[in-house]
Amino acid sequence: MAPFVFANTLHFTLFASLLFRxxxxxxxxxxxxxxxxxxxxxFSVLGVASLGDPSVHPRLEVRELEKNTDQWNIYxxxxxxxxxxxxxxxxxxxxxxxxxxxxxIAWDGVNQxxxxxxxxxxxxGANIFPTWHRPYLALFxxxxxxxxxxxxxxxxxxxxxxxxxxxxxxxxMPYWDWAAVPPINEGSMPWSVQKPTVDVVFxxxxxxxxxxxxxxxxxxxxxxMGGPPFSxxxxxxxxxxxxxxxxASRNDxxxxxxxxxRNNLQSRVYNVLAMQHDxxxxxxxxxxxxxxxxxxxxxxxxxxxxxxMSFLAIASFDxxxxxxxxxxxxxxxxxxxxxxxxxxxxxxxxxxxxxEPSNSxxxxxxxxxxxxxxASGKIWTSDGVRSTTTFGYTYPELVGFNSNxxxxxxxxxxxxxxxxxxxxxxxxxxxxxxxxxxxxxxAVAGAPNFSGQRQYVTNIRVKKFSGIGSFNIYVFLGGQPGxxxxxxxxxxxxxxxxxxxxxxxxxxxxxxxxxxxxxVPLTAALEQKVRSGELESxxxxxxxxxLNRNLQWRIATMKGELIPTEETPGFQISVMWVPIQPAESAxxxxxxxxxxxxxxxxxxxxxxxxxxxxxxxSNGY
Numbered sequence: 377m378a379p380f381v382f383a384n385t386l387h388f389t390l391f392a393s394l395l396f397r398x399x400x401x402x403x404x405x406x407x408x409x410x411x412x413x414x415x416x417x418x419f420s421v422l423g424v425a426s427l428g429d430p431s432v433h434p435r436l437e438v439r440e441l442e443k444n445t446d447q448w449n450i451y452x453x454x455x456x457x458x459x460x461x462x463x464x465x466x467x468x469x470x471x472x473x474x475x476x477x478x479x480x481i482a483w484d485g486v487n488q489x490x491x492x493x494x495x496x497x498x499x500x501g502a503n504i505f506p507t508w509h510r511p512y513l514a515l516f517x518x519x520x521x522x523x524x525x526x527x528x529x530x531x532x533x534x535x536x537x538x539x540x541x542x543x544x545x546x547x548x549m550p551y552w553d554w555a556a557v558p559p560i561n562e563g564s565m566p567w568s569v570q571k572p573t574v575d576v577v578f579x580x581x582x583x584x585x586x587x588x589x590x591x592x593x594x595x596x597x598x599x600x601m602g603g604p605p606f607s608x609x610x611x612x613x614x615x616x617x618x619x620x621x622x623x624a625s626r627n628d629x630x631x632x633x634x635x636x637x638r639n640n641l642q643s644r645v646y647n648v649l650a651m652q653h654d655x656x657x658x659x660x661x662x663x664x665x666x667x668x669x670x671x672x673x674x675x676x677x678x679x680x681x682x683x684x685m686s687f688l689a690i691a692s693f694d695x696x697x698x699x700x701x702x703x704x705x706x707x708x709x710x711x712x713x714x715x716x717x718x719x720x721x722x723x724x725x726x727x728x729x730x731x732e733p734s735n736s737x738x739x740x741x742x743x744x745x746x747x748x749x750x751a752s753g754k755i756w757t758s759d760g761v762r763s764t765t766t767f768g769y770t771y772p773e774l775v776g777f778n779s780n781x782x783x784x785x786x787x788x789x790x791x792x793x794x795x796x797x798x799x800x801x802x803x804x805x806x807x808x809x810x811x812x813x814x815x816x817x818x819a820v821a822g823a824p825n826f827s828g829q830r831q832y833v834t835n836i837r838v839k840k841f842s843g844i845g846s847f848n849i850y851v852f853l854g855g856q857p858g859x860x861x862x863x864x865x866x867x868x869x870x871x872x873x874x875x876x877x878x879x880x881x882x883x884x885x886x887x888x889x890x891x892x893x894x895x896v897p898l899t900a901a902l903e904q905k906v907r908s909g910e911l912e913s914x915x916x917x918x919x920x921x922x923l924n925r926n927l928q929w930r931i932a933t934m935k936g937e938l939i940p941t942e943e944t945p946g947f948q949i950s951v952m953w954v955p956i957q958p959a960e961s962a963x964x965x966x967x968x969x970x971x972x973x974x975x976x977x978x979x980x981x982x983x984x985x986x987x988x989x990x991x992x993x994s995n996g997y
Contacts, residue, residue, distance in 0.1 A: 420748050420749065420750055421515045421748060421749070421756065422518070423518055423766065423769070424517055424521045427518070427522065429545055431768070432768055432769060433547075434774075437550060438550040438552050438566050438569075441550040442566075446542070447547050449540070449543075449576050450527055451520075451524065452589060454520055455589040459594070466484060467519055470693075472519060475496065477689030477692065478496070478689045480496065480600075482746075483746045486731060486755075489729075489732055489733060490733065495689070495729060495730060497729055497731065497745055498512075499738070500688065500877075501660050501662055501726060501892065502660055502727065503656055503660055503738055504720060505659055505668070505669055510767070511761055512701075513549075514767040517767070517769070520549055532579075536581060548768075551702035551703040552566060554703065555641040555792075556793065557638075563634065564634040565630060569588075569627070570631065571591060573587060589695060591695070592625065592694075592695070593611060593693050594610060595611060605623070609621065612683070614627055614679055626681075630678065630679055632865070636865035637872055639900065640897065642793050643872075643897040644872075646789070647823075647831075648666055648668065649714065650966060651831075662726070664835050666894070668704060668707065668708060671704075672877075674874050675875075677847075677875030678848075686934045687845075687846065688878060706773075710771070710785070713779070714786070716779060719740065719762065722739040727890070731745045740757065741759055773785060786964060793823055795824060795900075796825075797823065825903065827958075828913065830916065830919075830956055832919060833898055833951070833952050834898060834951055836895065836896070838894075838944060838945070840877075842945040844878070846875065846934050847875075847876050847931055847934065847939060848861075848874070849876070850870065850930045851871045851927070852867065852869040852870055852871060853869050853927060855868060855869030857928065857930050861930070861932035861936035864932075869928075871896060874896050876892060876894065916975060920977035920978045921977070923951055924978055924979070924981070924982070929949055941983050942983065947984050950985070950986035951986075954968050955968070957969055976990075
C-alpha cells in the first residue's frame, strides 16, 4: 500500500456556523464578505449523527422528500449555499466534488501515492467501489447538513424558525430511485431536477424564486474541467445541445431514454438483489455477469449523454450525481442486509487511483482515502463503514429490519422491483415538462415472472478504458436499428442498454487492457414474445434458434456515433441461461437451480458474438 501523508493530524474543529462568500444581495446571504477562520487539521467524517441528534434517520427518495415542504425548502437553500462556497475552501462543493476526479489535487492532506498512481481518489473497477462511496456520501451529507443548519439559524426566532428546526432534526440527503416504477403520470426522472428555477421561502420570511441547485452547478472561475467543451461551459450540462458556451441541457431527451430503459434497469436491480450472493462479483465490473458498477455506469451515461455525468473525471460536479450515488448506496445496503456474510475480500484492482498504483491489493482494512476517521489521521476502512448507521442514516426499506427474518425485506424488494411491482406513491411535483403520452412502457413492471422457469441474459465483455471514452451497448430483438442512435430507444425491438463509464484519454484512471462486463436481461422480453405468439416457448433450444435470427446489438459513443463491433476493443456478447425455481410467495425470491451456462447457439457465427469453440470462464460465462 502507498503511504499516506497528512498535512496535520489535529482534529478539525466543526464550527456551528459555516460562513461563506455569498453575494449580500441574496435573501439568503450571510451579510459577511469572507469565510470565518478555520482550525487547521484533518476533517473527521463522522456523519450527521455527530452534529446533534444521534438518532438514525432514513434517507428518502427525492420525490418523497419533496412532499415534506419544510425539509424540501431548507434542502434547496442549504444545497445552494453549499454550491456557492469559494472553490479554494476545502469544504466547498467544488473541492468535495473534486475528490472523485478532477482537479486531481490532494484533499485534506492525503497526498498522491507512489508508482503510477493518478486520476482521482475514486476506485473504479475495484472491490471497494461500493464501500469507498459510503464515507464520500457521508462527507457530502455532513457538509450539506451544516449548510442547511446555518440557513435555519438565519430565520428570526419564532414559529417559522421552529418549524424549520423541527424539519432539520430528521433531515438526510435524498436518493433518486431510477429503477422502480415511477409515480402515476411521471417518468423515471423527477421533475425537481429538470426545472431551471424553484420557489423557496427565504430566512427573511419572504418567498421567491432561485436558480434550482438540482438542475445544474454553476462552475466557479478557474474550475479545472480539462479541455473544451467542458472548459468553456459555465455550468454542468446533461445531453448538451452543442459544444458552444451557450449550450443548454436537454433533460427532456435524458428523461425519454430513462423511461425507455427503465424496465431493463428494474430487471437488473432485481436480478442482483434476488439472485446474486457474492460480494466480489457484484461490487465491480471486472467479473462476468451483472453488478452494481455496471448498472451505475448506465445511469451516468444516460444522464450525461456527452455532458458532465458521462465523463468519469468530472461527473461528480453535476448535482444529480449525489442523488444517483445515494441510490447506489441504498441498493448496496439492501443487498448487504440480504447477504450479511459476504463482504470485502482481498483482490488486486487493475486501475490506479490518486493514492494507489495499479494492481494494488485491497482488502477489508484498506484505507478509503481521503476520508479521515478521527483526529489521529486514521482513514476509514471497509470494515469501519460496513453499517450505514455508523454515519447516522438508513433507508426506508431497512427501517425496523430484523436480520433474523429477511422475508419482510424480500417482500419490499418484490414490491419495488419484482414482476408485480407497482407505482411509487403519487408525487406532488409539478406537471410533466414533456409529453409522455407515448411512453406506456414506463408503467409496466420490467422484471420477469419466470413462467418458463428459465433466466436469460446477455453478458457483455469489453475493454472500457481503451481510449474511446464512455459508450453504450444497445440490445434489440428483431428490427433493424437505423443510423441515428438517439432513436434506438424508441424502437419496438429495443430491449435495453448498458453503459461503460470511461474517459476519452487513457491517462485518467485508465488501463486499456482490462475487461469490463455489463448485462442486458432478456427474460421479460422473451416472455412477452411467447405471450404474443412470436416465440413458441422458453425452452433453451427454441430460444437459441430465435435469438440467432433476431438478437442484434449496436455500440455508440456519447455523441450517438456508431462504433463498429470489430472496432470496439475486446468486445464480445454471449447469452447466458440458467434454470429457475419461481418464488412461491411474495416474500420469497426465485432461485437459480445451478450455475449460468453459455447458450452458444444464440450468438454462434454472429459478428462480436460468442462462437462455438470460444473459451468459457470458470464461473460459466
